[in-house]
Amino acid sequence: xxxxxxxxxxxxxxxxxxxxxxxxxxxxxxxxxxxxxxxxxxxxxxxxxxxxxxxxxxxxxxxxxxxxxxxxxxxxxxxxxxxxxxxxxxxxxxxxxxxxxxxxxxxxxxxxxxxxxxxxxxxxxxxxxxxxxxxxxxxxxxxxxxxxxxxxxxxxxxxxxxxxxxxxxxxxxxxxxxxxxxxxxxxxxxxxxxxxxxxxxxxxxxxxxxxxxxxxxxxxxxxxxxxxxxxxxxxxxxxxxxxxxxxxxxxxxxxxxxxxxxxxxxxxxxxxxxxxxxxxxxxxxxxxxxxxxxxxxxxxxxxxxxxxxxxxxxxxxxxxxxxxxxxxxxxxxxxxxxxxxxxxxxxxxxxxxxxxxxxxxxxxxxxxxxxxxxxxxxxxxxxxxxxxxxxxxxxxxxxxxxxxxxxxxxxxxxxxxxxxxx
Amino acid sequence: xxxxxxxxxxxxxxxxxxxxxxxxxxxxxxxxxxxxxxxxxxxxxxxxxxxxxxxxxxxxxxxxxxxxxxxxxxxxxxxxxxxxxxxxxxxxxxxxxxxxxxxxxxxxxxxxxxxxxxxxxxxxxxxxxxxxxxxxxxxxxxxxxxxxxxxxxxxxxxxxxxxxxxxxxxxxxxxxxxxxxxxxxxxxxxxxxxxxxxxxxxxxxxxxxxxxxxxxxxxxxxxxxxxxxxxxxxxxxxxxxxxxxxxxxxxxxxxxxxxxxxxxxxxxxxxxxxxxxxxxxxxxxxxxxxxxxxxxxxxxxxxxxxxxxxxxxxxxxxxxxxxxxxxxxxxxxxxxxxxxxxxxxxxxxxxxxxxxxxxxxxxxxxxxxxxxxxxxxxxxxxxxxxxxxxxxxxxxxxxxxxxxxxxxxxxxxxxxxxxxx
Numbered sequence: 001x002x003x004x005x006x007x008x009x010x011x012x013x014x015x016x017x018x019x020x021x022x023x024x025x026x027x028x029x030x031x032x033x034x035x036x037x038x039x040x041x042x043x044x045x046x047x048x049x050x051x052x053x054x055x056x057x058x059x060x061x062x063x064x065x066x067x068x069x070x071x072x073x074x075x076x077x078x079x080x081x082x083x084x085x086x087x088x089x090x091x092x093x094x095x096x097x098x099x100x101x102x103x104x105x106x107x108x109x110x111x112x113x114x115x116x117x118x119x120x121x122x123x124x125x126x127x128x129x130x131x132x133x134x135x136x137x138x139x140x141x142x143x144x145x146x147x148x149x150x151x152x153x154x155x156x157x158x159x160x161x162x163x164x165x166x167x168x169x170x171x172x173x174x175x176x177x178x179x180x181x182x183x184x185x186x187x188x189x190x191x192x193x194x195x196x197x198x199x200x201x202x203x204x205x206x207x208x209x210x211x212x213x214x215x216x217x218x219x220x221x222x223x224x225x226x227x228x229x230x231x232x233x234x235x236x237x238x239x240x241x242x243x244x245x246x247x248x249x250x251x252x253x254x255x256x257x258x259x260x261x262x263x264x265x266x267x268x269x270x271x272x273x274x275x276x277x278x279x280x281x282x283x284x285x286x287x288x289x290x291x292x293x294x295x296x297x298x299x300x301x302x303x304x305x306x307x308x309x310x311x312x313x314x315x316x317x318x319x320x321x322x323x324x325x326x327x328x329x330x331x332x333x334x335x336x337x338x339x340x341x342x343x344x345x346x347x348x349x350x351x352x353x354x355x356x357x358x359x360x361x362x363x364x365x366x367x368x369x370x371x372x373x374x375x376x377x378x379x380x381x382x383x384x385x386x387x388x389x390x391x392x393x394x395x396x397x398x399x400x401x402x403x404x405x406x407x408x409x410x411x412x413x414x415x416x417x418x419x420x421x422x
Numbered sequence: 423x424x425x426x427x428x429x430x431x432x433x434x435x436x437x438x439x440x441x442x443x444x445x446x447x448x449x450x451x452x453x454x455x456x457x458x459x460x461x462x463x464x465x466x467x468x469x470x471x472x473x474x475x476x477x478x479x480x481x482x483x484x485x486x487x488x489x490x491x492x493x494x495x496x497x498x499x500x501x502x503x504x505x506x507x508x509x510x511x512x513x514x515x516x517x518x519x520x521x522x523x524x525x526x527x528x529x530x531x532x533x534x535x536x537x538x539x540x541x542x543x544x545x546x547x548x549x550x551x552x553x554x555x556x557x558x559x560x561x562x563x564x565x566x567x568x569x570x571x572x573x574x575x576x577x578x579x580x581x582x583x584x585x586x587x588x589x590x591x592x593x594x595x596x597x598x599x600x601x602x603x604x605x606x607x608x609x610x611x612x613x614x615x616x617x618x619x620x621x622x623x624x625x626x627x628x629x630x631x632x633x634x635x636x637x638x639x640x641x642x643x644x645x646x647x648x649x650x651x652x653x654x655x656x657x658x659x660x661x662x663x664x665x666x667x668x669x670x671x672x673x674x675x676x677x678x679x680x681x682x683x684x685x686x687x688x689x690x691x692x693x694x695x696x697x698x699x700x701x702x703x704x705x706x707x708x709x710x711x712x713x714x715x716x717x718x719x720x721x722x723x724x725x726x727x728x729x730x731x732x733x734x735x736x737x738x739x740x741x742x743x744x745x746x747x748x749x750x751x752x753x754x755x756x757x758x759x760x761x762x763x764x765x766x767x768x769x770x771x772x773x774x775x776x777x778x779x780x781x782x783x784x785x786x787x788x789x790x791x792x793x794x795x796x797x798x799x800x801x802x803x804x805x806x807x808x809x810x811x812x813x814x815x816x817x818x819x820x821x822x823x824x825x826x827x828x829x830x831x832x833x834x835x836x837x838x839x840x841x842x843x
Contacts, residue, residue, distance in 0.1 A: 021460050024610040024673040033605050072698040075455035075740070258719040275720050317698045317718040336689065 009083060009262060015076040016043035022070035022080055027341040028063060031360040035063035038070035041087070042080040049087060061087045063354070065345035065361070066217050067311035081315075085216060085263055092219030100138040101218040104347040108210035111154075111183025118149035141355030144344070145388040147184035155186035159193070159205050166193070169202040174238050176247035176256070176278065179210050180384035187417040188384075191406035192248050192281060194419055198409050199288065199295050204243065207234050211255040214347050216263055228260040232270045239270075239277040246281045248402055250382050251312035251346060253280050280313070281402055282321035282382075289325065298408040300331035304376050305404070306369045308337040308390065310383040311345070322382055322401035329408040335372050339365035342381070344389035359393065366393035378414070380404055424448050426839055427727035429714065429754065430740075431695050432458040433825055434810025434832035435733030436684050437510075440517065441836025443691040447843065451688070452699040452716060452725070454740050456681070458811075463643075463669035464676035465536065466514065466525065466829060468547035469499075470822025476776035479545040481532055483826075484508075496815035498831050499823075501790050510833035511826075515548065521683040522651050524551050528559070535559060537566075537640065537668055539575060541583025541591075545822055550676055552645060552654050555638050556666035563590035565633055566640045566668070571598040572612065574671040575642040596628055613647040613675040622646075622653055626660025633663045643667035643675045650679055699723070700740075701754050711803050714754065729805045729839050732794070733832065736785060736811035736818075737761070752786060752812070757794050757802060760784035760814040778820040785814035791842075792835035805842075809835035 016039070023029055023037030035041065036058075045058040061084050070080040103110070114121035124130055131142035152158075155177055159166075173196060181189040193203045212227035235245060247253035256278045261271045279287075288294045309320045326334055342362045343349055349358030369379055369390070379398045381387045387398035399414060406412035411421055426442045428435045431453035443449045469483040472490070480486045484504060491500045499507065518525040525548045528534045535543040535558040543558050556564075564584065568577035581593035601624070602615045615621055633639055645667055646653030658665050669676055685695050699716040706712060711730050715722035732754060734741040744750040748765025761784030762768060768781035786794050786808050793801045794808050809831040811818055818824040 019457075019461060020608060020673045021456050023608055024460065024678065025456070030611060030614070036606060037608075073456045075457035077455070077700070254719055278720065314698065315719065317700075317716070318723055319696050319699065320694070336694075338686075338689075 009079045009086065012077060012079045013043050013046050013083065016078045017076055019075065021073050021075065022078075025069050025073045025340060027067060027069060027343070027361045027364075028065050028357060032063070032357050034357070035060055038064070038080045038084070042070070042083040043078055045087065046083050049090065058087075059091060062091060063357070064088070065341070065343075065348040065354075065358075067341045067345050068315040069311055069340050072311075072314055079262075082259075082263060085259075088217075089219040089221045089263075097218065097220060098139070100140060100351070101347075102220070103138065104140075104350055105215040105218040105220055105223070106210075107179045107214055108183075111149075111179050114149040115154050115183055118151050122148045135352050139352040140350055141352045143355055143359070143392070144350045145392050147180070147384070147388065149184065150186055153186070155182045155189040156205070158186050158190065167197040167200075167202050169200055171200055172202045172204055172243060173284075174204045174206060174235070174243045174245040176208060176235075176245050176252065177205065178247060178249040178252040180249055185384060187419075188248055188400050188402065190419050191400070191403045191412050192246075194411040194421065195285075195402055195406050195409065196246075198411060199293070204238070206238060209234065211252040212260055213251050213255040216255070216259060217346050217348070221264060224260065225264045225266065228256075228264060228266060228271070231256065232268075232274055235274055235277075236270050239273045243277070244284065245274075245278045246284045247278065248281050248382075248400060249384060250280055250310060250316060253278050254312050254316055257316070280316060280318065280321065280382075282325050283316070283318045285325050285405075286321040289328075295409070296328055298329045298405075299410050301329055301404070301408055302331045303378070304333045304335065304372055305378065305380055306335045306337060306372050306376060307380045307401070308339060308342060308365055308386065310381055310386045311341050313382050322380075326380070326401050326404055329404070332404070332408075337365055337368050339368055341365075342386040342389045342393070344385045346385050349385070349389055358389065362389055362393045365390065369394045369396075424450055424725075424727035425843060426450075426729045426731060427452065427714070427725055428731045428733060429453070429701055430731075430733035430735060430810065431456070431681075431685075431697070432733060432735055432739065432810060432828060433462075434828035434835075435731065436681075436688065436695075437514065437829050437832035438731050438733060438807075438809055438836035438839070439688055439693050440684070440691070441513070441833050442839055443688065443693045445840040447840060449693045450725075450727075451693060451695040452701070453695070453697055454700040454734075456697060457739060458735060459677040459681040460674060461672040462674055462677040462825065463544075464550055464674065464680045464825075465544075465546040465553065465669070466511070466548035466825045467545070467822040468511075468533070468826030470533065470545035471820065473777060473817075473820070476820075479533070479535075479543075483533055483547055484531060494815065496787070498813045498815055498827050500815070501788070501792070502830060502834055506834060507830050510830040511548065513833055514829045517684070517687070518550075518680075521687050523679060523683050525549060526551060526554050528557070537564075537580060537584060539580065539642075539668055539670055541580035541587075543587065547826060550667075550680070552643070552650070552665075552667040552676070553669070554666065555664040556640055556668060558584075558589060560638070562636060562638045562664065563592070564640055565637045566591060566593045567629065567632065568593070568595055568642065569598040569601065569612075570595040572642065573608070575668075577640075580640070580668065594632055596625075596632075600624055600628055608673060609642070609644050609670050609675050610647065610673050610678060612642075612644040613650075616644060616646045616653055617649040619656070622656050623660065626657050629657070629661035629665075633661055635663075638664040638666065640666050640668050643669050647675060647679065701734075704754050706755070706803055709803060710805050711755070728843060729807065731835055731839065732757075732786070732806065732808040732812060733810045734812055737781060738819075739811060741785070741812040750781070750784075755794075755803070755806065757786050757808075758796055759786055778817040782817045782819060783815075785812050787814045791838040792831060793838070807835045807839055
């Protein structure tokens, strides 16, 4: 039997019983007075935003990082994070959007621009003078780690270049790489392709766009809707042909599945079909394993590995499939973090006025890693902005679980981040 | 495949998971959101009142439970022997010791009476160490200390009510900025502030100046979150008189401490507690549960196990749902339940009726193995068990038996599941 539990954003407000569990678990309210907590900014303030109230009553909602821990712990199913996201969009409409937030919302554009001349772009973005200037002029925190553009081209170029070596198979799967993998971390995509091909799948990489999440986070809903519609247009034919779409960045896949349709009220059949075709890579691998179709010829990896399931991953409500699958690797001593958030929350930690909050939020996670002992020299986490934040906070490299699995298959070097095949 | 999937992460679900994992079963706990324990004072209320006598609280719970077997044979306690109940409580006490959050009782088998945040005596059987010095059976006068500006904790109200009942008490305020620089903080945030040793020293010194010799000090339950045990030792030493915590309105720090410590223990035993997994569908075939599905961001997630434990809570939890007509159903398996299906029958005409309200009294009927049964007494699904507040036969809020029933039925169900595998 089915119970009627899929509450839509607005009406879910009435389910709030004011129990304060969300405020108790909110990682931002725990470290600053600037955000009073999800209950106040969300269900409570929402009463004053509805029914044609002209102005948003509570601008502190700008300090909500959108991590969705409140949704995770709510016993009543209130969609607090979505209430807050909509409130931020309303404020953006009322007050306009600062240039800095417009820049941070457009990582696809930035990725493309920097990739034209990566050496120059890296020098321009990474030196301390320009970071100082970027903080003073735009308010982009100089302490937050910016990714570098790869010198030998982006993921798409590699995929094209290596077509001759790519596996052709009856079994096919579509890969949604997202902007991080496309423009900054092509090795995540290479590891993914290697793991999928090792299991006999031909990987299809269709043209695609940014999922729109950075725009949603910064309140540019109209722009985000264009991105989502573009993705629907570009991916629908694959969905109609019955392909499944896997992604390696949990925040992107969450946006395609749920955030974009829900926040933007995009409920067309195509949007729904896309939602139902998108999988997190390990959610998909877990199904493969359950069906007995995952190769488990893993080599031993003798390593203590602290693993943090990012907020946006937990927000999928699929459990921790990356942890389940990494647990199949012999020798790997996995340590599961219960820290609520790394702090970065996508673009949040890049904002100068919020950077210290982001670091304070991350402190629990950083000390968890430290507490795992001196043998630890690497961490694992599914989302790129979280990994970059964890690297700053722990001073050690962080890897995507798909890199760990690729290494366990003997296909990938964890230190150099290079494929061992080809 | 998992040996056991526990649905619900309240006290009964966690204790069942602990019991099964201790016997070597592979277990996972899934839950919709966090709940009951975050609202609970974290005391173990075994039996505080009876239906027949709401004016007089229960002094000797085990004597009353024995009588209850005859007067209310459907009561969850009546499904167990006295030894079974004592065993389960012993298991719980041993666990709390192991996880660094030791519980104690009166020592005599009688109920303890602890001051509530309104200054009323609250009957309970076991309490965390931090609350034990608040026992109203002790003779030391009480100094109730609050923090001026802290929400929902009023020491003068507590002391006045205690005095009215014949106890010796007085009240005092400390400034809130003694323990926090924040303008706005709830109990969890304040408890976290007292994880910091320097703040504890400041508080301890201030308390020492306040207390008179021979007194004991009652404070809101915010004495540390992750460093609670150490905070208690240090503060007791600094102020030189016994200290005790008085539970606050939610969020309840003692409840969060217990939840976190038990969850961490389960994690060490390879039991994962997965929040935000609401079960929305189930399939049964040939008298067995085949799978359950939980809601996700897209497609439902199908989960299978040898055995399933339903620990989803009562009508105040997620175990039941209802519609406007008064129809009530069990949310996952649509098991037969006892509450009245007519809205006009839900409540007694008198709000404070000693009989309680019928809607809170009902639930799922189980046999002595804690397996749900139908009206003819037949087990409904051979691999399904139930425990905690979802069970029929008692009104745990009226009886003050919520945690006691959760622990003993959770452990009993866990043992029955182990025996069945």
